[in-house]
Structure formats: structure tokens, C-alpha cells
Amino acid sequence: MNAILLMLLGLGAMFLGYVFYSKFIAEKIYKLDPNFKTPAHEFEDGVDFVPTNKYVLWGHHFTSVAGAAPIIGPAIAVIWGWVPAFLWVVFGTIFFAGVHDAGAIWASNRNKAKSIGALTDDVVGSRARSLFMIVIFLVLLMVNAVFATAISGLLIKFPSSVVPVWGAIFVALIIGQLIFRKWIGLGTVSILGVIALYALIWAGPSFPVSLPDTFMGLSDKANWIILLFVYAAIASLLPVWMLLQPRDYINGLQLFIGLILLYAAVLISGPELTAPAFNTDLPEGTPSIVPLLFVTIACGAISGFHGLVGSGTTSKQLDKETDARFVGYFGAIGEGSLSLATIIAACAGFATLADWQAVYTSFGQGGVAAFVEGGANILQNGIGLDTEISQTLLTVMAVLFAGTTMDTGLRLQRYIFQEWGAIYNLKWMQKAAPATLLAVGTCLLLAFGAGADGSGGMLIWPLFGTTNQLLAGLTLMVITVMLIRLGRPSYYTLIPLVFLLIMTILALLIQLKGFYNDANWFLFGLDIVILVAAIWIALEAAATMVRVRKERTVEQG
Known part of the structure; x- marks a missing residue:
């Protein structure tokens, strides 16, 4: 099959989903009100609560949730064939991710911009909140520690990407001042920012940068990880308009151009999909497609991390409630289009089936490397872009999104510690600086706890997919209970909720068996904790839904 047809089908379906389905959800289910006073206006402080242009906010939200996951997940999942990955990305984006992301922003916006964890206390109960906060903390810990490892690896493998990656920070700082102080219009700022970013990408191969193999007793990988966390800590403390918003916005534009x-x-080269539609010659040890497909592809279909961003930072910057449709649902469409591009790059970017099979020798292979290699081949064949420039462009795309996710993830982790400080009346923990130090400290403890190279975050990465999808299901649970209390149709969130919980629990049970057989007692124990939390919260939510329905029945008559 030709990749052009796959591209047109996928993009066409997602476009129709945004035009029609998101409009229905926004107007009939969430009933977004343009006159509702958002928390960004009610609590405006110039730091976290900042009313923001919806296009700039979309850039922040989209690039914060995108990260490297919509590249990694699909580029691994195509080992089962491109058809299952394609269907889950397209239908997951339309009926799961868009509803989830816009819903998380709406739910938080209607409750003084509370995070989805804190909101659980009001909607379900304190026990569910405590369990939910643990799941949230684990997801953020995994994202921050693992993305730091992934970024450091790419910076080492592609030294031509170092200048554009770090140069983008300085571009964002300038853009932030221009936008916030309204010195020039947004359109002009956007053009100048994109030109600056692509100039850095063009210059990257001419000025490759590599750290010493060892410095102060640490490897280059470890030193990159430390530098990344120092940057992320500073970025998480700065006002959102200064770095977070402009960096995410300009990265969003850069991604769409890419x-x-x-x-x-x-379209120009019309490559054929050399990977099989359904892979019947799976490498030994490849797990069952059901339920693993639905947790391997999280970002790009539906991801719990999006709910954390939507309720943690995006809701604090929402100018009008109706912007939640564009920012949340269209943000999901943007991520779905990135996942679709990844599938095409990983399945049509190799000359022959044998070349593709040489990469996919076992489950877990592929990832960012397959996206960069396959995508660079397509760019070279289609528009004649030099291979090294193509690789730099795609690597910078992946690194910048992973980096912006770290920025937001560490800020969210700081919020978690501050919320714990409020819950347990620890005033020192409610302050930004100590909470940030705790967030960075836990990430570095995980990263360096298993070795001096800083890649310890990979220890718990096998549980990221299941934990992340559990979080998505729990976010949909909160939204569903709110809809029931308001007397609105809840099937549009309840069906995705039930599906995700079933797939997640099945995946956790399969992984539990694997960890037991491998005698990996650390992950075995952590899997049990997450499994118990999933079942417990699901039962509490079910009881809450039944109780709320009965209360409404009594009220009505």
C-alpha cells in the first residue's frame, strides 16, 4: 500500500473528528461557556495564572503533552503491523484523546484550576485522592527521569542537534518578552521565531558539540542528565510567560512545519509501506497485541499525562472557557498527526521488508531511531533534503518536545509536593523552591540510584504505559462523575473509561507474570501497588457513580 493513501485517510478522519465530534462534545456535553470567568482571570498573578492567547496556549499545551512518547510508542507498536497501530492512533485520537484532554481542562477550569488529583477529593473522596496522587507522582517521576535519559542519548548520538536544542531556549526567552510586553504582533513574532529555530538547525551540523567522555568522574550521559535537570528546575520556577509559553509555542510551530x-x-515521493499490514512473523518474546497495543501507544491515542498538563498548567492560563476545545481537542489532533507521521516514517522509510526486519528484531526495538532514520530517508527522497540536515531536523523535533515535557513535568511534580504540603499542613513544602528541590531530588535519585550513568529511570519505564493509561482512565472517571452530577450524557466518557481500565488491568496482570518469571521483585512489587490502586479507585468511582445517579433520581422525583 502507498503511504499517501494512509496519510490522507488518517489526516482526513482526524480533521472531520475536530470539525464535527469536538463541536458536539464542546457544546452538548461540556457546554463550554464563553462568559464563564476562568481561574486565569480570577486568580491572575503573572506567574502561574496568566490569561493567554489561545494559539499561544495551544502551543504550550500541545508541546508539553507531545514529548517523545508519540514517537516512541507508535514506532515500537508497528512491530504488530501498521494496520493496528494506525487504527488505534486515529480512532483513539478522535474518540478518546480529544474528549479526555478537553474534559480535563474543563473539569479543572470549573473547579478553580485544581489539578486532577486534588479534584478527585471533591468528586470521589479522600481515599481515592490519596491513591490517585501516588499514581500521578509515579507517572511524573517516570516521565522526567526517562525523558532526561532519552534526550541525553540523542544529544550524544547526534552532536549536530546540541546547538539548535539549547539555542532554542534563548530564542524562547526573547520571544517571551516580545509577546508578553506586546512590542510587536504575534504573527511577526512567530515568523521571526521560526526563522531563528531553523537557522539554528541549519547551523547545527557545522558546529557539533560533544561533552568529554568523562568529567568529574561522570560520563557524558550523566553530565547531560544533570544539566537537563538544572535547566528544568530553573524553567519550572520562572513565570510561565517568560519561558514555558514561548518555548512551547514556537516549538509547536516548528513541529507543524516539520x-x-x-x-x-x-506526497512527492509516494513511498510504499514496506512493513507488513499485520505482522505474522513476530520475533520471539513479542507480547500479545491485546492488551499491549493499547498501553504501548499512549501519547498519540490517549495519555493520562495530558490530563495532568490540562489540569495542572493549561487550565491556569485559559482566557475563555470555549478555548478548551481548540487547546485540548485540537492539541490531541496535533499529537495524533505526529503519531501518524511516525507510523509512516517507521513503515515506509525503509527500502525493503528485510531492512525493516533488521531493525525490529525484538519487541521494544524501533523507537526514536526508527523515526529519525526512516523519516530522513523520506525527506531526502521526497524533497532532496540532505541526510544529515534531515536527521538533525527530526532529532531536534524529538528532543525539543521531550525537553518541553520535562519543563512542564517538573513544574507539575512541584505542584504535587505543594499539594501534599497543603494536605498535611507542611508549610515549608508549600513553597516553590523547596518543592522544586524535592521534585528534582526524587528524579535524580531514581536516575542515579541504579548506576553512575544516570539511566536508572529506565528501571521503572516498563510500567510507564500501564500507569499512564490507568491515569487516563482515572481522569475520565472524574469527568464522568461530574457529568452525571450535572445530569448530562456520560457515555462519551464512560465507554473510553471502561475500555482503558480493562486494557490497563489486563496489561498489569500480564506484566506481573513476566516480572515474577524474571524474578524482578522491584517491578513485581510496584506492579502490585499500581494494580491495587487501579482496582480500588475503580470500585470507589463505580460506587460514587451509582450513588450520584440515585441522588439525581430522588431529586427528580
């Missing part, structure tokens, strides 16, 4: 180039190259 996607346009990649999709244009597909």
Missing part, C-alpha cells in the same frame, strides 16, 4: 515537510515529502 510535519508539513515530512508529509510533503510523502
